[in-house]
Amino acid sequence: MKKLINDPDQVVADALVGIEAAYPGRLAVDHAHRVVHRADAPVRGKVGLVSGGGSGHEPLHAGFVGPGMLDAACAGEVFTSPTPDQVLAASRIVDGGAGVLHIVKNYTGDIMNFEMAAELLGAEGGPPVASVVTADDVAVQDSLYTAGRRGVGVTVLVEKIAGAAAAQGRGLADVAAVAARVADSGRSMGVALTSCTVPSAGRPTFDLPEDEMEIGIGIHGEPGRFRRPLGSAAEIAEQLVVPVTDDLDLTGAPVIALLNGMGATPLLELYVMYGEVARLLEARGVGVARTLVGNYITSLDMAGCSLTLLRADDELLGLWDAPVDTPGLRWGA
Amino acid sequence: MKKLINDPDQVVADALVGIEAAYPGRLAVDHAHRVVHRADAPVRGKVGLVSGGGSGHEPLHAGFVGPGMLDAACAGEVFTSPTPDQVLAASRIVDGGAGVLHIVKNYTGDIMNFEMAAELLGAEGGPPVASVVTADDVAVQDSLYTAGRRGVGVTVLVEKIAGAAAAQGRGLADVAAVAARVADSGRSMGVALTSCTVPSAGRPTFDLPEDEMEIGIGIHGEPGRFRRPLGSAAEIAEQLVVPVTDDLDLTGAPVIALLNGMGATPLLELYVMYGEVARLLEARGVGVARTLVGNYITSLDMAGCSLTLLRADDELLGLWDAPVDTPGLRWGA
Numbered sequence: 001m002k003k004l005i006n007d008p009d010q011v012v013a014d015a016l017v018g019i020e021a022a023y024p025g026r027l028a029v030d031h032a033h034r035v036v037h038r039a040d041a042p043v044r045g046k047v048g049l050v051s052g053g054g055s056g057h058e059p060l061h062a063g064f065v066g067p068g069m070l071d072a073a074c075a076g077e078v079f080t081s082p083t084p085d086q087v088l089a090a091s092r093i094v095d096g097g098a099g100v101l102h103i104v105k106n107y108t109g110d111i112m113n114f115e116m117a118a119e120l121l122g123a124e125g126g127p128p129v130a131s132v133v134t135a136d137d138v139a140v141q142d143s144l145y146t147a148g149r150r151g152v153g154v155t156v157l158v159e160k161i162a163g164a165a166a167a168q169g170r171g172l173a174d175v176a177a178v179a180a181r182v183a184d185s186g187r188s189m190g191v192a193l194t195s196c197t198v199p200s201a202g203r204p205t206f207d208l209p210e211d212e213m214e215i216g217i218g219i220h221g222e223p224g225r226f227r228r229p230l231g232s233a234a235e236i237a238e239q240l241v242v243p244v245t246d247d248l249d250l251t252g253a254p255v256i257a258l259l260n261g262m263g264a265t266p267l268l269e270l271y272v273m274y275g276e277v278a279r280l281l282e283a284r285g286v287g288v289a290r291t292l293v294g295n296y297i298t299s300l301d302m303a304g305c306s307l308t309l310l311r312a313d314d315e316l317l318g319l320w321d322a323p324v325d326t327p328g329l330r331w332g333a
Numbered sequence: 334m335k336k337l338i339n340d341p342d343q344v345v346a347d348a349l350v351g352i353e354a355a356y357p358g359r360l361a362v363d364h365a366h367r368v369v370h371r372a373d374a375p376v377r378g379k380v381g382l383v384s385g386g387g388s389g390h391e392p393l394h395a396g397f398v399g400p401g402m403l404d405a406a407c408a409g410e411v412f413t414s415p416t417p418d419q420v421l422a423a424s425r426i427v428d429g430g431a432g433v434l435h436i437v438k439n440y441t442g443d444i445m446n447f448e449m450a451a452e453l454l455g456a457e458g459g460p461p462v463a464s465v466v467t468a469d470d471v472a473v474q475d476s477l478y479t480a481g482r483r484g485v486g487v488t489v490l491v492e493k494i495a496g497a498a499a500a501q502g503r504g505l506a507d508v509a510a511v512a513a514r515v516a517d518s519g520r521s522m523g524v525a526l527t528s529c530t531v532p533s534a535g536r537p538t539f540d541l542p543e544d545e546m547e548i549g550i551g552i553h554g555e556p557g558r559f560r561r562p563l564g565s566a567a568e569i570a571e572q573l574v575v576p577v578t579d580d581l582d583l584t585g586a587p588v589i590a591l592l593n594g595m596g597a598t599p600l601l602e603l604y605v606m607y608g609e610v611a612r613l614l615e616a617r618g619v620g621v622a623r624t625l626v627g628n629y630i631t632s633l634d635m636a637g638c639s640l641t642l643l644r645a646d647d648e649l650l651g652l653w654d655a656p657v658d659t660p661g662l663r664w665g666a
Contacts, residue, residue, distance in 0.1 A: 004526070004569060019607075021612075022624045022626050058604065265597075267392055268391045274352075291355045332665070
């Protein structure tokens, strides 16, 4: 295992020290609870957005904390759900009097722990809480850690778009409805060329022969649909585009496309892949209005990529274009 | 070799198709010359900024084309200098009547070909050309492809800051002077945990045993200072910070810090590294005013990172903070 780390069991704690040092005045960290939050939290009168999950997917979630996106992110251990205590602490930190939205990826532990935190908040007379669950991965119906589809790339889009709605001063029900609409309107599919290696395990999560790839991989290395010989970018693009566009009609609407690197795939390859994806989408009559190409929801040092397509509309595009100021996404601010 | 590509010999051409598809209306590509340029080039009355070099370092350079940064980037073959013809074509495209600045990394082929292009431009009565050479890598004095120090991470900072100066409408001599000041005021040092693999070669550029790292690596896999057993993030940070801060006094001035991933290193590890770098800099009395943590000047699929520190001042910070709108760097716009 070759990684730029100190103690494999301290990776998350050490990374939080680093992200706090890198963005002083913008981000602050509650190290006891491993919560990264806006330095100016809570923002009075604004719905507070909390997300989180296992670490190892950076910039998701901590790198998406800032004006126009999340108010706080809970960092679980690598590939491990954050505890109810963490979510509770984060929700208290961001409570500006307008309620709190929890953005949760569909994994059994995450769902359970965010729900428990919402109950604890209710019991202590805390702010009203709404939650949205992302479950956009078309690869498999149920999986290792999931009842129903896994939540993957659309989470980035939910955090951005709901964050913009909250920044406009909309109420909790409205922000939650926007978030749910995004979650419902996006689909994803991924491919791995290599496994990732969890630091505390010290060896690859799974074996993938030198001449094979895994189609439909999860962001924790969960099994996908099938393995096949390593294909060309054009072939791989087809393996991603077809199941996504078969699952959801994306014609006749502006689409937001996220071509995401899994952590160890360089941008040069993502550009090659995007060229193939764009060609296939055009042939299928899908009109891409906005693109994001890069590393946004990673899987440690896995090589590979995922494609997320969102059926948007003018309202969602406007929220997408609104200013955002986070380490991972920043524009107009 | 596991890569998301089609034909290994068509990687650059395919990537240019992809980047053009990903940023319609913002970037355009002269495919015959492999020049990526602002879709609205030339900008009348503005100094045109041209850079370029071998491909494989994305987002550098094509990903830094846009308002507030480069007007055009020439994409050479992987790790191969662009030809004089490419630089000539790019310079013509961006000529808005106020002259052209060439930003060149210090590699023998790059220097020669940019110079030749400048001569050809002069011979055809083209715009006045100034050029700035980056040579910020403190690792080695001369190297495989270089007389003098290699140009690495400071190139990103030169492109951003000179781009902002040009966007303010400053004249060629002034923009060139700002660029030179940045180039002179930055130093870098890198480390590799793995080799990169050039697509057309199909095998790693060099062998690095599983338990070793190479300190002072170049961005093409050129040999560094020495190899040693893989260290902790804290030890590696010291190997980067000490030679950089020994080479240039960074105390008493606001510093811009770029902690750059080499392509296959995930952000989680870069955050861990930045925590260690920040601790060492604070102990040495270096005050970091701005940070950039992520993949900005990569080396294909190399695992590792580099640290670039720039001794800035109020003028350079102001130019750094100015709006920029490129695929790789974007804020305030």
